Amino acid sequence: MSSGKVTLLSAGPGDVDLLTLRAARVLACADVVLLDDLANPEIATLAPSARVLRVGKRGGCRSTPQAFIERLMVRYARRGLHVVRVKGGDALMFGRAGEELAALRDAGIATAIVNGVSSAFAAANALGISLTHRAHCQGVTFVTAHLQDHREPDWSALAATRTTLAIYMGMSRLDALCAALGDALGPHTPGAVVQHAGGANERSVVARLDRLADAAHAAGLGSPAIILVGPAIAEARNASARPEATLARAA
């Protein structure tokens, strides 16, 4: 039996101080840190005694295969080391945590998970809005625009929920998804794109659905970004007019 283990640890969005106190404590005693592309590389400073390996898997780019990452975690844990696998946002949403946890269990490796802030919450913060203003909606739906089988999500079914939609990994399909959601929800429905949510280089645009893709392209926004759609985003107009718009960052 090995005394090593693997912790799936959430980096949160952007700034290092969006990690939890628990995440900082776990990193401080990590032996090996596997760092995702979407996680802030400054996180390595919180793990001074760890060997830090970059294992980015950003869509479309040259990247480390999933199976190799899983083998790496198992190998180090079997040497008795504490491996910390750092993932952007919260580790339990859109990060293949399900597959990694299954692989680790199959290998008999002890696992732990440390939660974090998912990027869509930081995107709402950038706009100064609630994701679920109860005058506008009953909740929020987090979806990825990239499905496992390369199909599109069922935008009309998502629109029918009357929840705010928070779309991850959607920038390469921004025009098509704005058109599909405009058909389902109406072209005047408000939307927003927030790039680098929660980071020092955060930028955003707010526009109705029939203008959102053009506005985002004109502003030069690209991945990684969160796309928010729904009546609750209308509150952001007031938000952009408030004089203290930059305070959330400085708090």
Added chain:
Amino acid sequence: MSSGKVTLLSAGPGDVDLLTLRAARVLACADVVLLDDLANPEIATLAPSARVLRVGKRGGCRSTPQAFIERLMVRYARRGLHVVRVKGGDALMFGRAGEELAALRDAGIATAIVNGVSSAFAAANALGISLTHRAHCQGVTFVTAHLQDHREPDWSALAATRTTLAIYMGMSRLDALCAALGDALGPHTPGAVVQHAGGANERSVVARLDRLADAAHAAGLGSPAIILVGPAIAEARNASARPEATLARAA
């Protein structure tokens, strides 16, 4: 002009070490802390120089009216104080942040927001699963079972998204919502109830939809709890069998 301000600050779910590093820093220099019922009262220890006021608003109980809380924030901020309004989970989901931000802007008070971990992520952690295992679903929908106008959420529309459903504030309607979702998704669909997600007294049950309410009642589970429903929850069965099931806590 006042130099005071109000920060809406996310307490996260349960344990104090699930707050972010930024939240801890902001609390350390708070003058006044307004503490929600759903936030861990130990948070007050992070704000040693602040006057701490409990302003619980738990459903059905005697509680502080929303308008009074908003007046309190404005009054202290106008005295030049830094008011920190602490909310359970993430402040930008299901916490009336939208109304509070609007009231503060109307009053000309500077505002900031500090994000946090929402309870459903801690609930997934308790079960050792991803909320969005890509073999099972394309995302996750967070809804409250208590709508502003006292209607039920449209369970069939939510079921049609094929996302994992994470239901907040649903325990008083558990039997009815399990029946409605069982009709829409099939009675064998897996579900779970996690009480006190992320806290030291966390407890959970996993069962198919036609047995979930009975199982939760038999286990004595009540509010506050997260109800999770969808094929992705099936992964939790393996989770409950893993020998390291308690490690996530001790990480």
